[in-house]
Amino acid sequence: DIQMTQSPSSLSASVGDRVTITCRASQGISNYLAWVQQKPGKAPKSLIYGASSLQSGVPSKFSGSGSGTDFTLTISSLQPEDFATYYCQQYNSYPYTFGQGTKLEIK
């Protein structure tokens, strides 16, 4: 199975900051990498697919990059609604796997 490792596990930032979350795959997954956002008590929401393509309706403050084993999610100009938990997911091969999540908190 492909292991997905996110870092950091938690992150404190202020409104207006720019933050970057990293996701590393235990083997190459080309660009079959998605990022999802989850707020407490809510269903996950897809942000990015194909490592760098924004889902429809997702603001351009979210951006993704990477290919192979190393990926990043960058969120610019943080707003209160961006504080949530973020997960990466590989869908290159079964079983699909998630990273452990990064909880983004307000400083």
Next chain:
Amino acid sequence: QVQLVESGGGVVQPARSLRLSCAASGFTFRSYPMHWVRQAPGKGLEWVAGISYDGINEYYADSLKGRFTISRDNSKNTLYLEMNSLRGDDTAVYYCARVPSNWGQGILVTVSS
């Protein structure tokens, strides 16, 4: 717009069975693989199972050890998850998903005596 609506959850005793359903709309259901993902209380997301667009191929998380079965009825635009021999650690919110784009609202399954 795409909608995925789960149903069939609730409280079930250990060792019993339960079947979840996911009604899909807003896209050509028969053209897409579909998945179930779960989240135990206070934990992260765990992929559970996936099924090919035509229902021929099924894929499962290793941890399930044959207890769960995913299926679909393309004539009804519905995805299913049959869960057998349920245990306490199967307690979770179960999400239907069209990876990597869409998620249902989730349905809670509680395994407890």
